[in-house]
Structure formats: structure tokens, C-alpha cells
Amino acid sequence: DEATSQKLTELAKRRGYFFQSSDVYGGVGGFYTFGPQGAALKGNLEDAWRGRFAVEEGNMEIDAPTIMPEPVFESSGHLDTFDDMLVECPECGESHRADHVVEDNTEYEDAESLPIPEVEEIVAEYELVCPSCGAGLAGQAIDDFNLMFATNIGPGDSQPGYLRPETAQGIFVEFPRLKEYARNTLPFGVTQIGRAYRNEISPRRSIIRTREFTQAELELFVDPEGDDPDLSPVEDVPVRLYPATEQQNEDGEILETTIGEAAEEGIIASPWIAYYLGVAREWYAAVGVDMDRFRFRQHLAGERSHYASDCWDAEGLIDGNWIELAGFSDRGDYDLSKHAEGSGERFTVFRQYDEPQTVERASVDPDMSYLGPEFGGDAGAVADALESLAERDREAFSGDVVEVDLEGKSHEIPVEKTGFAVEDETIAGEHVTPHVIEPSFGVDRLLYTVLHHAYAEDEVDGEDRTYLALEPEIAPTFVGVFPLQSDDDLEATADEIAAALRAEGLSVTYDDSGNIGRRYRRQDEVGTPFCVTVDYESLEDDTVTVRERDSTTQTRLAIDDLPEALSALRAG
Ligand code: ATP
Structure with a gap:
């Protein structure tokens, strides 16, 4: 519910997950800083993504600049068409995304797919008002607003540049070189994890819609006449699908099916997209997205980007709203053809x-x-x-x-x-000219969803507690190590244990302040899966208490066995 988001935002700030940046100067909408826990969680999610979508799939990872010269975006179409609908309030002067104003106030759920005149009509017909001050918006002209941040490269303004609005273009423009590394053989995939920038008209919902965010993208280059992928590794993956045809029905239903069936029945037309929806579903579950609050939704025709022929979104349910977590699109030969045209270079592969x-x-x-x-x-x-x-x-x-x-x-x-x-x-x-299949993930939205879905409250020993049931694989802090009391011998042993666990590559926090119950609660709120407590018995028999976060059960383990036992628990 709404309340969970509020509590989560408060927890995120208190415990070092994320907070509004440049706050000392009043802050500015749409920019967040990840604190120590948030940065670690984000790093773990990125590593997990890299492991699955680059390493395991055998794809190449690159790291391109975030600023690119104007011709890139002339060719890609972003200069002309990467727009949102803007409406300015005649009273307070605040700007809002017109389709959001429509969606939030009427039964329209897909205002994004409507043309400007229709949105103008809806604003007038429903007498929609400014979300900031309540003044009427009827009669206000709605404009296209380009979302790219512009800058100048070097002194003067002769060389305009833009902060990339998606990491993808950094891959496409290097295609002529990348195909050489792939030895001119299709299919091959290139991934990139990095920042993207969009001058969102109205950033909102915490880190879900920001102006600087991180994407993890895979561009898979395929031969349009080549073989389809082998779907057998994913055919039994259960999925909840919301196809365009269902959305157009009065009582559109979410289909519970499997990847194999959906591909066979043509509900997911592209076998490549079917493959990646299956991989993504398993991966999202592994990093802790709740599968009861997860679905794939197909884009309606009018909603698709300027390049896409078919597109599915992964969506997570947050406070009753479905939030886009990732997009899976078939970009066809759009990007490579455009860059070939714009640069005069060859963006093809020789098919022998x-x-x-x-x-x-x-x-x-x-x-x-x-x-x-x-x-x-x-x-x-x-x-x-x-x-x-x-x-x-x-x-x-x-x-x-x-x-x-x-x-x-x-x-x-x-x-x-x-x-x-x-x-x-x-x-x-x-x-x-190869076709491009693109799974495009947002890391910040994923991070938020993982925290939201992990957020839990219960009662322990008659006391309320809040905890984050994060998956051990991605939890930013893996284990807390505590001496039971302030005592030189206990502290020395606890120090040794912490060092041994760190040497094992585990992320450890050492805490000797406050009573032990308070220390447990602190780690529960951070989402630390295990806590190790050194007590007087430890000094006699070399064992410690290991407490598990969700169940709060405590087991005694030999100190010597700890590194191996805990490493095994992290791997799952
Ligand atoms: P939206 O419709 O929500 O604006 P989009 O369809 O424009 O998103 P894509 O261009 O498909 O998004 O970008 C791929 C992914 O990047 C999204 O699924 C999302 O996770 C992430 N993303 C896009 N815009 C933002 C943003 N402003 N803040 C945080 N993440 C974003």
C-alpha cells in the first residue's frame, strides 16, 4: 500500500539506501544519491545482471561515454521524436506530463499512446486540474518536450552534444568495430551497464522516475533470416502475460501460461523475445522480485517507441500501480540502417x-x-x-x-x-543488416521494487519489527558480527571472526553498540540475512550463535566452520 512506500522512503534515508541529493542546497527533483547500503545493493544487482545476461549468455560487455555528439541523435531519431507531452499550468507555472495528468484523473490507463489533440480533448472534457495548485487546465495547449539534456562539447557552441537518453546508442554506433570482435558471425550480443539521462518533465515516485538513472541493456544482433533460438531452456517457465489484445477488451485478463505455450500460440510473436522473457522472469525471481506482483505487458500499437515493431514490458506491482521495470523490444534494422545512412559507414555483416x-x-x-x-x-x-x-x-x-x-x-x-x-x-x-533484439533493464526501478517487495513487518518477542527479506545473494550487508557485551576478550574474538569472513569475500558489518536486541533490529531493517554473536560460551568452546533474519532462529556453529558455512548460504 501507499503506506509501505512512505515507510520505505523513510527507512531508505535512515539506513543509507538512498536519499534526495544536494539536499543541503535544497535539492533538485529527480536526482538521488545511493548511500552505503544502496550503492552496495545496486552493485550486487548489476553484478547479478552481468552474470546472467553477459557472462552466462556469452555476450560482450562494453563501456561507452555518456555524452555523444549531435549527429548520433539525429540519426537515431531521438532529436526529432524523443518527446513527452507537456502541459503548463496557467496559474502556478508548473509543468506536468499531460498523459500523467490524464492517467491519474480519469479511467484512461494508456494516455501515453494517445496523440496530443486527443489528450487536449480529455483534459478539457474531464475538467482536469493542475496537480500542484488545482487550477483548471482546460484550454491549455499541450506541447512536445524533448527529453534529452543538451550540452556543448569544448568551448563555444559549435559542437553540440547530448547526454545519452539510453545506453543503447553507445553500442549501435560502434557496431562496425564490434562485429569484428564477434568475427562477423551472427547472432552476437553486446551489453552495457551505465547511466542514462532524461530531462523528465515531472520526476516522481522516488527513484522510479528520475532524471539520471542506470540502465543495463543487451543488444542482440541477429540475422533476420537466421535460425530461431532454442526455447527448450525456458519453455516451462511460468509467466503471467497481459497481451495487447486482452488490454483492448473490457475485462482484459492476465493470462497464466508458460513461455513455450505463449510462443507456440503466437501470443509472443518473436521467438527471441520469448526467450528473453523466460530468462528475465527466472532472473527477477532469483534477485527477489515477488512473482505474485510481476507480469509481462505487451505495448499497445500507439505506445511503442519510434523504432520498435513489438515490445513487452516487465512490470512490478508497487502500491497498486504497475511499474515498468524493463522493456523487451524488437528494434528491427532501424538503428543500424539509420547509422549507416547518417555516417556513410557499413553497418552490415557478410552472410556467406x-x-x-x-x-x-x-x-x-x-x-x-x-x-x-x-x-x-x-x-x-x-x-x-x-x-x-x-x-x-x-x-x-x-x-x-x-x-x-x-x-x-x-x-x-x-x-x-x-x-x-x-x-x-x-x-x-x-x-x-542485422536486426536488434533488445532487453533493456532499469536498475533503479529494480532496486526499488526489490526493497518494496522485501519490506515486511512482524512481531518478535512481543515487539514490532520491520525487516527487509532480501535475497542473500544481493543483500548489501551479508552478515553482522557482534560481541555480546563490551568485553576485551569477546571483542577480540569478534574482530577475528569479522576479518576471517571479510577475507572470504563476504560483506560484514561489525557492531558493538547498544543492547543485542537493538543490534539485531538494526540489521533486520538493513536486510542483513545473518548475524553472528560472540558470547562467553564462545570463549570456552569456540562456537557462536548464528541468527537467521526472517525466522529469527538461532543455531550454534563452530567458529572454524563459519566462513565456509556462510559462503554456502550466500550462494543459496
Ligand atoms: P517510461 O514509460 O516509464 O517513461 P520508457 O518506456 O520510456 O519508460 P525505456 O525507454 O523502455 O523506458 O527504458 C528502459 C528502462 O529504463 C525502463 O524499463 C526503466 O526501467 C528505465 N527507465 C526509463 N526511464 C527512467 C527514469 N526516468 N527513471 C528511472 N528509470 C527509468
Whole structure:
């Protein structure tokens, strides 16, 4: 519920997960600092993602700059189309995302997929008001607002640059080099974990919508005519799907199915997307997203990005709202074609045929001496026009004359002067522009969801307690080590244990302040899965108490066995 979010935000600040940044100067919306626990949790989530989506899948990871020059975003389409709908309040002057104002106030759940005039109509019809001051918004013009942060590279303003709005472009522009590392063989995948920047009109819901955030993206380059992936490793993965067709129904239902069935029935059309939805579902469960509060939703046609032909979102339920955690899209050949066009470089991979093939090739060899002054002396342009026509349309050369268009004027040229010929040619393969399958994860939203779904309250020994039931694999602090009381011998033993556990690579916190119950509560709130307490018995028999967070059960273990036993528990 709403209350959980509030309590979580308070806990996050108190215990060092995250808080508003630059607070001493009043702060600014949409920027957060991860404290010691938050930074560690984020690092663990990134490592877990890297382990699954880069290492285990055999993909390459790169690390590209966050600022890129303007031509990149001219080609990618972000300069023209990476916009949100902005409405400004006539009273208080605050700006809001118009589709959010609509979604929050009416039954419309997909205002993002509506065009501006329709959103304007809805704002007027429902007499929607400014979320900040309550003034009426009807009649306000709604504008496109580009979400990219602009900057200048070097002194002066001759070299505009932009902070990347997604990590993906840093991969696409390096494709000609990356394909060499992949030895020109499809499919291959490239991952990147890094910051992305969007000048969100209204950042909100804590770290769920910020202006600087971290993405973990995989761009998989596939041959559009290549083999489908083997779905057998994921076919039995259970999934809850909300396809576009269901969303358009009055009583649209979430389908409980498996990846295998959904792929077979064509509900998930792309086998590659089906594969990654299966991998992602298992991975999200492993890092602690509650599968009862998780689903995949297909984008409605009008909601898709400028490049995507099909898109599914992973969504987590938070305070009754479904929040997008990741997007899985088929970007087709959009990005590589655009960068090829914009840069003049080759963004293709050579597809070698199993056996050389014979094809008919049309060619021209025009007799330039024939050309008169009517062509302005530009014989080369005529040759080029004839050549491209021969490639496109052999029929054009079937009569006595062929028509070519030059600068809007049509000219008739006798076919015998063009040297037109069709000959057999043997070719070993062809250049293909790969298609891109993109699983794009938001790390901050994941972190928030993991904390939210881990948040729990119960009663221990008649006292209320709050704890975070984080998965041991990703918990920022893995074990707390406490001497029972202030005592030199207890403290010395506890110090030794802490050092031994750290040497094992475990994240340890040592705490000797306050009564033992308070120390346990502190670690419960941080989400530390285990606590080790050194007491007077320990000094006699070399054993300690190991307390498990969720059940609060306590077991005695030999000090010598601790490093190995706890490491095994972390691995799960
Ligand atoms: P939204 O519709 O919520 O604005 P989007 O569809 O524009 O998100 P994508 O472009 O698909 O998001 O980005 C991929 C992922 O990056 C998202 O699933 C999300 O986890 C994360 N993300 C996007 N924008 C933000 C943001 N402003 N703050 C935090 N994370 C974000």
C-alpha cells in the first residue's frame, strides 16, 4: 500500500539506501544519491545482471561515454521524436506530463499512446486540474518536450552534444568495430551497464522516475533470416502475460501460461523475445522480485517507441500501480540502417552462402559521347542514374528508349547507347543488416521494487519489527558480527571472526553498540540475512550463535566452520 512506500522512503534515508541529493542546497527533483547500503545493493544487482545476461549468455560487455555528439541523435531519431507531452499550468507555472495528468484523473490507463489533440480533448472534457495548485487546465495547449539534456562539447557552441537518453546508442554506433570482435558471425550480443539521462518533465515516485538513472541493456544482433533460438531452456517457465489484445477488451485478463505455450500460440510473436522473457522472469525471481506482483505487458500499437515493431514490458506491482521495470523490444534494422545512412559507414555483416550462388546481374556502360549539352555536361550523373535504374528495374530497358529523371526533368535515352546487359555472376554471399533484439533493464526501478517487495513487518518477542527479506545473494550487508557485551576478550574474538569472513569475500558489518536486541533490529531493517554473536560460551568452546533474519532462529556453529558455512548460504 501507499503506506509501505512512505515507510520505505523513510527507512531508505535512515539506513543509507538512498536519499534526495544536494539536499543541503535544497535539492533538485529527480536526482538521488545511493548511500552505503544502496550503492552496495545496486552493485550486487548489476553484478547479478552481468552474470546472467553477459557472462552466462556469452555476450560482450562494453563501456561507452555518456555524452555523444549531435549527429548520433539525429540519426537515431531521438532529436526529432524523443518527446513527452507537456502541459503548463496557467496559474502556478508548473509543468506536468499531460498523459500523467490524464492517467491519474480519469479511467484512461494508456494516455501515453494517445496523440496530443486527443489528450487536449480529455483534459478539457474531464475538467482536469493542475496537480500542484488545482487550477483548471482546460484550454491549455499541450506541447512536445524533448527529453534529452543538451550540452556543448569544448568551448563555444559549435559542437553540440547530448547526454545519452539510453545506453543503447553507445553500442549501435560502434557496431562496425564490434562485429569484428564477434568475427562477423551472427547472432552476437553486446551489453552495457551505465547511466542514462532524461530531462523528465515531472520526476516522481522516488527513484522510479528520475532524471539520471542506470540502465543495463543487451543488444542482440541477429540475422533476420537466421535460425530461431532454442526455447527448450525456458519453455516451462511460468509467466503471467497481459497481451495487447486482452488490454483492448473490457475485462482484459492476465493470462497464466508458460513461455513455450505463449510462443507456440503466437501470443509472443518473436521467438527471441520469448526467450528473453523466460530468462528475465527466472532472473527477477532469483534477485527477489515477488512473482505474485510481476507480469509481462505487451505495448499497445500507439505506445511503442519510434523504432520498435513489438515490445513487452516487465512490470512490478508497487502500491497498486504497475511499474515498468524493463522493456523487451524488437528494434528491427532501424538503428543500424539509420547509422549507416547518417555516417556513410557499413553497418552490415557478410552472410556467406553454404555454396556459391549464380545470380543474374544487370549492368550499363553508357556511351557518353552521345550526350549533348541538354544534360549540362553532367555525363556522370546520367551514368549513375542509369546504373541504379538497371539494378532496380530491368523492364525499363526493354523498349527502344529508357527514361531517366535528372533534377526533376525526364530524359529519353536510346537503349542501344546505354550498354545495358544482363550477365550471370557467381557470388559467395551477401551483406545483411542485422536486426536488434533488445532487453533493456532499469536498475533503479529494480532496486526499488526489490526493497518494496522485501519490506515486511512482524512481531518478535512481543515487539514490532520491520525487516527487509532480501535475497542473500544481493543483500548489501551479508552478515553482522557482534560481541555480546563490551568485553576485551569477546571483542577480540569478534574482530577475528569479522576479518576471517571479510577475507572470504563476504560483506560484514561489525557492531558493538547498544543492547543485542537493538543490534539485531538494526540489521533486520538493513536486510542483513545473518548475524553472528560472540558470547562467553564462545570463549570456552569456540562456537557462536548464528541468527537467521526472517525466522529469527538461532543455531550454534563452530567458529572454524563459519566462513565456509556462510559462503554456502550466500550462494543459496
Ligand atoms: P517510461 O514509460 O516509464 O517513461 P520508457 O518506456 O520510456 O519508460 P525505456 O525507454 O523502455 O523506458 O527504458 C528502459 C528502462 O529504463 C525502463 O524499463 C526503466 O526501467 C528505465 N527507465 C526509463 N526511464 C527512467 C527514469 N526516468 N527513471 C528511472 N528509470 C527509468
